Amino acid sequence: MRYPIGSMFPFFSRSKMSDAPEVNPAPAKTQETHPLDALTGGAFSAATSSERASRIREWLATQPAPEQLQEVFKELSGRDKGAARAVREKLDEIRRAKGQEAIAAEWADKAQVLLAAPKLNIADALAWQRDAAKAGAPLSREPLSLLKVQLADRVKVIEDLQHRVQVQREAAVLLAQRIEVLSTKSWKDAQAALELLRADVARWQEQAEELTGDASWVSVEARFPPLLEASRTQLLVVWDAFQPAVAQAAAAAEDAAAPLPPVPVWADELRVARGLPTEAAAAAVAAKPARPVRPKVDPQVLEQAQQLVREALVTLEKETAEGHGKASAGAAAALRAVLKVHGKHIDTPLEQQVHAALVAAGELEGWQRWSADQVREDLVARAEALLHRPEGQVLGGRKMQESLRQLREQWKQTDQGGAPNHALWKKFDEACNAAHKVVEAWLDKIRSEAAEHKAQRVALIEEVKAWAQDQAASGDWKAINRALHQFGDRWREGGHVGEKIFAELQPLWKQAIGAAAAPLESAQKESLARRHAMIDEAVALGAAPALRIDAVKALQQRWQAEAQAVPLDRRHEQKLWDAFRKPIDEAFNRKSADREKAVTELSARDRVVLEASKALEAANASGDAQQIRTAMQALDAALRGQAQAAQVVASAQKAEQEQGGALAVPAQAAPENVASGEAIEGAESAPARPAPKPAARPVVAVRGDDRPGMKKDAPVAPGRGGRPGDHRDGRGERDAGRGARPDSRDRGGRFGDRLGHEDRGPRLGDAAFRAQRDAMEHAQLALRKLAAQAHGEALTQLLTAWEKRDAALLPGTQELGGGVTAAVRSAWAQALSAPAAGDAGEALLRLEMAADAPTPAEYLAARRALQLQLLTRRNDPAPAQTWGQDTARVLAGQHDAAVARRLQNVLKTLLRK
Template sequence: MSDAPETHPAPAKTPEAHPLDALTGGAFSAATAGERASRIREWLTTQPAPEQLQEVFKELSGRDKGAARAVRERMDELRRAKNQEAIAAEWADKATALLSAAKLNIADALAWQRDAAKAGAPLSREPLSLLKVQLAERVKVIEDLQHRVQVQREAAVLLAQRIEVLSTKSWRDAQAALEILRADVQHWQDQAQALAGDDSWASVEARFPPLLDSSRTQLLVVWDAFQPAVAQAVAAAEDASAALPPVPVWADELRIARGVPAEAVVAERTARAPKAKVAPEVIAKAEHTVREALAKLEQETAQGHGKASAGAAAALRAVLKDHGKHLDAALEQQVHTALVAAGELEGWQRWSADQVREDLLAKAEALLQRPEGQALGGRKMQETLRQLREQWKQADQGGAPNHGLWKKFDEACNAAHKVVEAWIDKVRTEAAEHKAQRLALIEEVKAWAQTPAASADWKAVNRALHQFGDRWRAGGHVGEKIFAELQPLWKQAIAAAAAPFESAQKDSLARRHAMIDEANVLGAAPTLRIDAIKSLQQRWQAEAQSVPLERKHEQKLWDAFRKPIDEAFNRKSAEREKGAAALSERDRAVLDAAKALDAANATGDAQQIRAAMAALEAALRGQAQERAEAEAAAKNQSNQAVAPVDSAQAATEAGADSAAPATESGQDAPAQDQPAAAPKPTARPVVAVRGDDRPGMKKEAPAAPGRPGKPGDRRDARSGRDAGRPDARGSRDDARSGGRFGDRPAYEDRGPRLGDAAFRAQREAMEHAQQALKKLAAQAHGEALTHLLTAWEKRDAALLPSAQELGGRVTPAVRTAWTQALGKAPSGDIAQALLRLEIAAEVPTPADELSARRMLQLQLLTRRNDPAPAQTWGQDTATVLAGASDAASARRLQNALKALLRKQ
């Protein structure tokens, strides 16, 4: 039990209610920042007035910037909304003016949307969203008119080409196609008239009406010339006396039909249309140019390139305008045939539109024919069908509709849309299920809040509240409208369930603040009371385990609680470490020696490193000398103090002995000249003695010492009985004083303990020094081998390393044999000597020498009295050095000596 007085926490201060608490739902009296921010957010859902927002922000900005940020954001949002209303009204007026104008410029409509977005106008809200849609539709209508004008222009060109092609064929073909052409020309005129009569025709760009007018004029000119020519050809066929038509091909056909020979027809044509003489260079150039354009058109037509063939046909017509009058009849006929083929490939507008429709129909039918693993989902199918229908509308704008293809396309799209309908039903079903689950969760929270278990364990309550929140977030997707209905109900239910827990958190917060104040008092006290601190910490832990708080807030409170206690313990530790911080003289000496050894390691000189290591070891041995000197000084002081006492005791004992005879005899004792008796030694009491327990010996007598033997043997004559006993190996005092086996002490006297810094410094310095010496030794070993191989290669004994460089395994006699071998001319076979060296060094042998090595090993097994290769490697090396040097032998010798010279 501790004698410390019991400390009671200070009562929590009750803050006064703020005037704005009633307005904000108690936000200003909230205990934590998180709770204050939560109440501010709940208050903002009530849509307060701007004046109330300004007042709350003014009071709250000095207390809690985090909670005031939400109020400032709402104020900024209202300000932006007000500004956007003004901007929206301004841009709505501009859009209305554009729509009400008789002529709308597409650039102005597009610029309105761009400039409105730059100005920050809310284009996604009414009325700007509706005006934006109206402008987009108006622009789409105008662009559609312009596109139809281009289509009509191309249709007029194609009609003229058809008429031109018919003029090169038989007049009967022209007569058969007359009614179809009349219907197509009339349809073209009706479409052109519809374009000009559209309400948005005035908004079309200025370049499009002239294009339509010029196309109409050119088509009517060709058509007005074609109809009389066909009628005249029909009349000439019925009446032989009628005039021939102005078309040369038809006229020639009618002449032949009337019985005129073909040769006469050709001669008549030549005579009828005499050509002016042209220079041969001009004709050749014209034919070359036309043939190049013709070859390109025929190539594109043969490959089936519609767009490329149309471009090549246009280029050929442009060449014909300049050089067509210089061509002969055969080349001209070839050119017309190529143009007809190109026109048939490109086709009529109806044909190209049908091709597009057929592609769309194939795509629609392929939607349901996909493999099971590649089937489209509901949303993807919906987007694909929408795109296909939009593309069909664009195809209908470019040509006459095809009701048969449309019926098939619509049926395929309706069949594919069943997947979309199933997906929509599934989404609606899931949304209904998710709504029901969320409503059930709200009811579950309300029922849980009414149970007594909801306030028993606050940790369990907090865990349950978090679980409810996780379940609400994982409740599945619902529509925005449904979520807006469910969210207030959820907030109300979870707030009612969390109310007791929030009240308990307030009380816990007050108790923790009181314990923080108590910790400040204990930390500032001059004497550190450990029992009171432990009791306070236990109370804090009990409070933290009973009522959980927000993690960040709880960590801040814990830091504030432990700060004064940690500071008090740090002060105590600093005072304790003041004495240990100062280094002794011996530690300084060891540190200086370790630094000197580090400097020697950096030089890479082995002699300096060894000298520095010796200096460091001398500094370490100084501890034993210091202890010996201290013990000697203490012994001298004790001897000086004990000597006077012994002299006085001896004098007292001598006086008592001499006075006894004088008293007995009654005579003067000083007259007698008798020597004084020596004092008897006082017998020391025997505390414990080991008796001799052998048979026939007295147990009270001490045991006789045993005869000397090997270390660990028993001292008496019998074996095995006393083995392993402590007295059989000598006592610990014997070991410390020299032991039974020599004068060396068993335990080295190391002196006082080194400081941590000095110990670590000397240990690291020693390790670095040993590594440096090993590295230098390896380098010296490699250099010695290199010099040895160089001396063998050059046959120069002067290059042979010294015995010190070669190492302790090379004796002077062996080095002398190597020198003599290098001094002679190369002779002898070194193969067996190399094998013996590799066997002695236990290094691998080249693959081509493995059989020889095995044979040599078998021979060595039969020679029992011969020395092993490990004993004669010096002589074997001399044999190798006496032979000739080559790269392979030098490598084998180096590998063997590298291992042999390193063995210890």
């Protein structure tokens, strides 16, 4: 005998496969919401990790406070590390931004100090930009970008000053050469060029004063001011000697008794003008004996001698004309050597040219000798001034050494241009030797500091050796690595020593630090081998067809333990980590891609919805409202067609099972046909037929009412009575309730009385859902834009009809909108047909009150008065009810631009109501 399961096991109330609803379901246990769930938009209550990550990204888009980010990350990191990664990245971004702000502020202060200093060193400005970039300062953002430009401009000004100093120096040399060349020509040429030279010299001095008076002159390198000062001194010495010589030559030309100028060429010219022989010619005639008759010489020998002498003569004249004192002296010596051999074979004109060139070269050498003495005296004064500087301007050891070196180099150049002056040299050498005592004291200090630094470095080497012996058996590789880095920093910061001492200590340091780092390097090699083995394991796990999560986690834990035990170079360690992580990430990406591929495969319904969405997007682009509405209806039909087709197939299968007939489509194949899209096309092409209603089953038994005073053959009235297993509404037996429940495939509702619930079919895919949602949103936006455009066109046509007073231009009732009836439009047309008359001021105020629009300032008093009047007219309609008649009164009046603007502002609102 078989017993019902419920009678054998009272606690087992119903079968799990039963379609009947649970009679007395236990109340569901309400899950407590997380305190941060409301803050994050429901991220903590999300069902899946992807949904949780999506809500976290949406919450991060609201730019929450750092404290909230820290709290959410603390709670979320223990639940979902993938979703917490976005919060951690946001915290890291905020931390980096704060760090960059601090770095930017620090380097901005350094740049301000450089700019505020009266003297700017170009090397410091360039080092600021280089060091700021190394420190990670954002040089492309404010304020560092502006400070960088300011420093660059300041450096450019200083470099321009230095370049102008070099130009001024060359200009001074050219002016001196012009003066020296004029001393070899006629004194009249020199007198003619005197005014031009005076203007050029004055202009040169003005430019030199402009350079020294520039605000950035103090920032120029130390070698440029002495160059400019030396050029000024040399130019003024030559110029001060040239002017009196020209004046004396002019006076001697006017007065024969006046003394001759000190320039030999000018003196000879004046002697010739007075009818006297030149000094050189007179001396040559007096000293020259009578020449004996020369024997005849071979013409070829004469021609060769003439050629050699002319070549030497051309060279001397060229050097003399260019003012090259040293070169002209050498060329004169070469010409004299040629004359010793071939002088007796040249003719008289050539001999005169040779003597004139030698005289000119000798005078040029004398002129340069005199100017060189002036330069030497200036150098002596500058050397003596090195020890007599003010207290605040005393030069240090290095500056003094450089100044002495420059002075001696200038003295050497002066000696190369003229004969030496031993008296001035003695004074100059004594002054330089006295100033060199400062240099010697500085050098002694440098030597003592170098000895101290050497002792420190030697002690550091010994310390490293002792430390290496103590740490030989230690296994704390992190502490050993940290100590080695500290030793390296101390060696780099050990102070300056000479190149020779450094060359001696550097091999000892490398040997000591290499011996100390040998155990760590051995451990690092072993760690590298283990890490490469783990990388191979990761590649094998990633290439496996099934990804083993437990093996991956264990491998990652081994890697982390190895990384924490043995430190490596950060770049090398990062490369190894990337190589280890790559195959595992690729495996997870393949798994995610396969999952997404399976999810994103389009069903038949998705394809229909996608096609309808594309058609709606095309209609949106056309700008036709009717076409857009038609496409929206087609998309809505596509969204509902699958459920209708599924309902048709399900109804046919149910009818076949009940009637025992055979349908054309087997029941087992129905889901496949539905999924393949055949049922969809049929459902969309023909209206869905309603499912046949199941036949009512006859009543077999009815429970009677056995309560006192009631009839036993009457059914139990609805109430709270009945067996413990019955519904509380007392609708009868379980079978009756189960019979009242619709078929599970019809999905009529949770309870039997909800038979009218609409079936929407299976859920759409992500691509189809997004496509139909975007298409619907775009369509609604396009319809709103078209409606606004049509409203604006109708309002423009209305104002145009008023301006031209042509009722034929008035838009139709449909264009004006639902707020304008045919009677109102007729009243507007009559107002436009009649001649303009009447005042529309009060009507305009009523319209602005009806539209709640602002009134111009000049009409505010009238509007307040009208509002007070309307308060006394209790039975009069409100302006919002009579705006059509008020508009007709405005249209009946004369058109005015200001009134038209006010009318347009109110009708924008009223026509849309």
